[in-house]
Amino acid sequence: MLANEQAITVDTLIPECQKRFDAGLRLVGVTAVEIKQDSTFDVLYHFDKDLEVSHIRLNVPKEAPVPSVSGVYFPALLYENEIKDQFGVNFQNILIDFGCTLYLEPEVVKSPFCTFTFARKEKGKEEA
Amino acid sequence: MRTILPFGPQHPVLPEPIHLKLVVEDETVVEALPNLGYVHRGLEKLTDIRDYNQMVNIVERVCGICSCIHSLNYCEAVEKLLGLEVPQRAHFLRVMWGEIHRIHSHLLWLGLFADGFGFESLFMQFWRIRERAMDLMEATAGNRVVISTNIVGGVRKDITPEQKAWILAETDKIEKEVRALEKTILDDYTVKKRCCGKGVLTKEQAHQLGAVGPMLRGSGWAQDVRQTGYAAYGQLDFEPVVEYDGDSYARSKVRFREVYAAADLIRQCLAKLPEGEINTKVKGKPEGEVWHRVEQPRGELFYYIKGNGSKNLERVRIRTPTFANIPPLLAVLPGCELADVPVIVLSIDPCISCTER
Numbered sequence: 001m002l003a004n005e006q007a008i009t010v011d012t013l014i015p016e017c018q019k020r021f022d023a024g025l026r027l028v029g030v031t032a033v034e035i036k037q038d039s040t041f042d043v044l045y046h047f048d049k050d051l052e053v054s055h056i057r058l059n060v061p062k063e064a065p066v067p068s069v070s071g072v073y074f075p076a077l078l079y080e081n082e083i084k085d086q087f088g089v090n091f092q093n094i095l096i097d098f099g100c101t102l103y104l105e106p107e108v109v110k111s112p113f114c115t116f117t118f119a120r121k122e123k124g125k126e127e128a
Numbered sequence: 129m130r131t132i133l134p135f136g137p138q139h140p141v142l143p144e145p146i147h148l149k150l151v152v153e154d155e156t157v158v159e160a161l162p163n164l165g166y167v168h169r170g171l172e173k174l175t176d177i178r179d180y181n182q183m184v185n186i187v188e189r190v191c192g193i194c195s196c197i198h199s200l201n202y203c204e205a206v207e208k209l210l211g212l213e214v215p216q217r218a219h220f221l222r223v224m225w226g227e228i229h230r231i232h233s234h235l236l237w238l239g240l241f242a243d244g245f246g247f248e249s250l251f252m253q254f255w256r257i258r259e260r261a262m263d264l265m266e267a268t269a270g271n272r273v274v275i276s277t278n279i280v281g282g283v284r285k286d287i288t289p290e291q292k293a294w295i296l297a298e299t300d301k302i303e304k305e306v307r308a309l310e311k312t313i314l315d316d317y318t319v320k321k322r323c324c325g326k327g328v329l330t331k332e333q334a335h336q337l338g339a340v341g342p343m344l345r346g347s348g349w350a351q352d353v354r355q356t357g358y359a360a361y362g363q364l365d366f367e368p369v370v371e372y373d374g375d376s377y378a379r380s381k382v383r384f385r386e387v388y389a390a391a392d393l394i395r396q397c398l399a400k401l402p403e404g405e406i407n408t409k410v411k412g413k414p415e416g417e418v419w420h421r422v423e424q425p426r427g428e429l430f431y432y433i434k435g436n437g438s439k440n441l442e443r444v445r446i447r448t449p450t451f452a453n454i455p456p457l458l459a460v461l462p463g464c465e466l467a468d469v470p471v472i473v474l475s476i477d478p479c480i481s482c483t484e485r
Contacts, residue, residue: 002417027338028421029447031432046419046430046447051356053419075338075455078162096161103165103484113173 002044004054010066016056017045017069025049030079032087034114035059041089045069045076063090070095078102086113129154133466137166141244141470144480148473152466160461162454168484172444179439180206180414181280190446191482192273193236194424196229199278202444204358205420205433206280210412215405218282219360224295224397225269225277226359226422227390231302232261233425234383234390237477238306238313241380244474245318250309257305260298267291282407292398303391310384314377323377327460327472330374339456340449341427342382343476347374353423364396376475383477386425413437424449426477448482 008016025047033042043058043066060066068091070077080091081102088111091097100119104112111119131152137145147163174186187202188195200222207214239254262272268287269275277283287295313319329339334347344351345368352368354361369385371378414435421430427449434443453476464472 002419021336024335026335028428029430029432029445029452031443031445031447033434033443033445044432046432051351051353053421055419073338074336074459075452078451078454103168112170 002055002057004052005057006055007057007059010058010060010064013056013058014067014069014072017072020047020054020056021072023049025054027073027075028053030076030083032083032089032113034087036115041087043083043089060089062088065090065092067092068094085111085119087111088114088119130158135469135473137163139470141240141474142478142480143240144478146473146478146480146483148461148469150461150466150469155466157461157464157466157469160458162458164454164480164483166484167480171485172446175441175444177440180435180441181410183441183444184279185276187444187446188274188276190448190485191479193233193479194229194426194429194482195274196225196278197422197424197429198446199276200226200359201420201422201429201431202433203278203280204422205418205431206414206435208418208420209414209416209433209435210280210410212281212408212410214282215408216360216402217286217404218406220397220401221283221285221287221406222278223360223364224287224394224401225265225275225283227393227397228261228264228295230390230425231387232258232265234387235261235306237383237425238380241474242313244471245316245322247313247316250313253309254306257302257309260302264295264298268295279407281410282405284407286406292401296395296398299391299394303388306384306387314381314384319380320377322468322471323375323380323475324373325375325377326468327376327464327475328374329456329460331372333459334374334456337456337459338452339427340452341424341477342369342379342386343427343453343456345369346371346379346382348372353421353428356421358420358422360397360400361393363400364393366393376472379475379477383425413439414441426450426479426482427452446485448479448485450476450479450483453478454483 028046028048031044045056077095081098085103133150135148137147145166149161151159187198235258239251242250266272269277331348350370415437417434430447432445436442
């Protein structure tokens with residue numbers, strides 16, 4: 001558990017991000033952590049305002065869809081594409097979706113940073 | 129007529145591979161899309177096979193140009209996890225090497241910037257001055273680029289009183305020589321013509337798009353992670369360098385002024401350098417979660433680390449400044465002329481080595 005952290009659910013992810021955007025918080029980064037014990041991911045969103053850092057933590061099962069926050073925070077699209085490639089987190093509706101080809105070659109099917117997760121290659125997305 | 133033009137992955141103005149798909153209408157860019165991954169190395173994954181002490185060497189190799197600051201961030205994060213008290217002298221030495229790194233990084237960029245305009249002699253002049261910084265690192269740490277001085281618990285090397293005097297003298301010379309070159313580039317007609325009002329990132333955009341470093345401060349934000357006082361910065365006088373125009377010219381001015389600020393910090397650091405130990409014995413294994421961030425030459429560097437009580441860390445997440453500056457770059461390119469793209473891309477000081485860690 002990090003200091004200044006709030007745990008949220010998939011349903012409240014976008015409203016919570018919108019609240020922070022409206023309050024003038026900058027998105028510092030998004031981190032995915034594989035929780036091997038229960039086959040889930042922790043997705044951490046890090047924010048900053050006046051050098052004060054806060055975090056929100058979303059715990060999701062491996063296959064579960066996660067709404068993209070790139071509609072609120074545009075820079076999130078790069079973080080989400082990266083995590084989708086490397087961990088196979090099922091982000092939905094990313095503003096520019098590279099379809100797991102941001103870092104991975106089209107023929108790669110397994111997410112390299114994670115155990116037992118497969119990259120979701122969507123036809124045609126590699127030309128994003 | 130609408131056309132898609134490839135910029136990179138190999139381009140004369142950038143020594144590293146990044147690819148941008150530029151959608152142009154006649155000579156005007158209307159959209160830019162990035163393609164990354166040409167040299168991705170998956171360094172974060174090495175936590176599986178390297179222990180937390182060996183990871184210091186790994187994170188230094190994320191980027192040669194700011195290797196020392198990567199290891200500083202990593203070591204401070206692990207020390208937080210272990211609850212280690214690092215000797216004061218080590219904190220000051222870390223800042224000193226970090227600021228020498230900042231000078232050499234900015235001088236490297238200024239040289240490339242001059243080269244981007246075709247000023248080859250000026251490019252060599254900046255790199256000639258940069259050699260002084262490289263010599264300082266070689267003499268004090270044993271290496272010119274990846275200096276490997278930071279370790280978990282402190283630093284590996286100390287400096288002698290003679291070296292201290294020499295570093296001060298060299299720092300003065302570096303500052304004097306850079307000041308002599310400042311007008312040559314910043315007052316040049318061509319440079320102004322191709323930088324002023326080009327690639328403008330507004331203050332609001334800089335914040336919303338998560339810009340960091342000179343890109344953020346060139347758009348009027350007085351935010352620098354060194355203000356948080358990590359390492360020995362809390363004991364030094366420091367004000368962030370800010371410019372307000374948000375264009376390529378403002379970002380260049382920030383980097384020039386940051387060379388002087390770094391020289392000032394080195395002087396302060398050496399004046400206040402306390403006596404004593406340079407490292408402390410490390411006990412235990414890292415357990416729990418921690419984040420830490422520092423200011424690199426290109427901007428804020430953010431680390432998230434998770435330990436599970438074993439010698440291997442469970443997760444090391446590295447968010448580098450260039451990664452954060454790509455969305456702002458995509459925002460400033462539309463509307464510019466095709467001929468301005470190389471200079472605008474260069475103005476964010478892209479480090480693809482960092483991005484493809």
